[in-house]
Amino acid sequence: MSRVYNFSAGPAVLPEEVLKEAASEMLDYQGTGMSVMEMSHRSKAYQTIIDDAEKDLRELMNIPDNYKVLFLQGGASQQFAMIPMNLFKNKVGDYIITGQWAKKAWQEAKLYGTANAIASSADKTFTYIPDCSDLPIDDDADYVYICQNNTIYGTVYHELPNTKGKTLVADVSSCFLSEPIDVTKYGVIYGGVQKNVGPAGVVIVIIREDLITEDVLPGTPTMLRYKTHADAGSLYNTPPCYGIYICGKVFKWLKAKGGLTAMKEYNEKKAKILYDFLDSSKLFKGTVEKKDRSLMNVPFVTGDADLDALFVKEAKAAGLENLKGHRTVGGMRASIYNAMPMEGVEKLVAFMKDFEAKHPVE
Numbered sequence: 001m002s003r004v005y006n007f008s009a010g011p012a013v014l015p016e017e018v019l020k021e022a023a024s025e026m027l028d029y030q031g032t033g034m035s036v037m038e039m040s041h042r043s044k045a046y047q048t049i050i051d052d053a054e055k056d057l058r059e060l061m062n063i064p065d066n067y068k069v070l071f072l073q074g075g076a077s078q079q080f081a082m083i084p085m086n087l088f089k090n091k092v093g094d095y096i097i098t099g100q101w102a103k104k105a106w107q108e109a110k111l112y113g114t115a116n117a118i119a120s121s122a123d124k125t126f127t128y129i130p131d132c133s134d135l136p137i138d139d140d141a142d143y144v145y146i147c148q149n150n151t152i153y154g155t156v157y158h159e160l161p162n163t164k165g166k167t168l169v170a171d172v173s174s175c176f177l178s179e180p181i182d183v184t185k186y187g188v189i190y191g192g193v194q195k196n197v198g199p200a201g202v203v204i205v206i207i208r209e210d211l212i213t214e215d216v217l218p219g220t221p222t223m224l225r226y227k228t229h230a231d232a233g234s235l236y237n238t239p240p241c242y243g244i245y246i247c248g249k250v251f252k253w254l255k256a257k258g259g260l261t262a263m264k265e266y267n268e269k270k271a272k273i274l275y276d277f278l279d280s281s282k283l284f285k286g287t288v289e290k291k292d293r294s295l296m297n298v299p300f301v302t303g304d305a306d307l308d309a310l311f312v313k314e315a316k317a318a319g320l321e322n323l324k325g326h327r328t329v330g331g332m333r334a335s336i337y338n339a340m341p342m343e344g345v346e347k348l349v350a351f352m353k354d355f356e357a358k359h360p361v362e
Ligand SMILES: *Cc1c(COP(=O)(O)O)cnc(C)c1O
Pocket: 010, 074, 075, 076, 077, 078, 101, 147, 149, 150, 151, 171, 172, 173, 174, 192, 195
């Protein structure tokens, strides 16, 4: 067996300990004589798995009792519709456009009402987070929407927007559990888990109870109502059982690592190695404004598309995989999620140094 350093933006690297443990339980989960994949979601064993997952997540994120935790399907993209369908009362949503994922959410919301783009960083290819201290928030806005960490462009909100009292909704797919956050500042926090938490197929929604109502847009399908899933403890229908089980293992792994404060420290150290090198390199350049740099996704370029392609190819041959930038941006992107070990980033930087020595800038 040989594992590579996988810098994929998602689906992405998972902790090796978790994968090994899951492998050891594959044929016989804790004496049940079956795999979690084969188990009824109504069984006692499975109820314990999902209950433990929720309990551990609540502990990790310090989620208050007046928030529900939902394990849903449809990916993060399904939430682009579920949010307006469930939260539109005045049918107005204010969106901050910091990249493709925020833009897609904004466009989806337009299907259901008025979706305002109240700020954007499109003018500079989403390389920064706009000033959100005094935005033109609509008096009727049902919520203000952000994509907290921009997976493609590598920016993150280091400070949340001033929503002027409106409910904050955040897509945290690519920064989920990477550092502590204050849940009480949000109405809805959601993320597809395939970036930092687990296998694709699960989206976790953390939602304040008062936002879960029967007063949804007419025609909202049963399956797309938060209330349906909240009332049924995420077991209205068959949930993505195996995916939730793996998420649960990742939560336990995070707890054993010291929780989110320790994770943040580790992530900061890891990211610093890469950013420090980018700042000192003559060949490689980070593409994001320093103040808005993400700890999770680090885009960089050489400025020469052919050289970028050569770098990606040679890196892959050296066991450093999936460094190609998003198809809309080009260049390179290293996603260095929780499960990427320090050594992975050290190897990447050592490889970049070698590459630069072979391709010196005059
Ligand atoms: C990947 C990603 C999405 C889309 O996730 P799907 O699960 O594929 O729908 C949405 N938002 C962000 C921030 C992402 O990184």
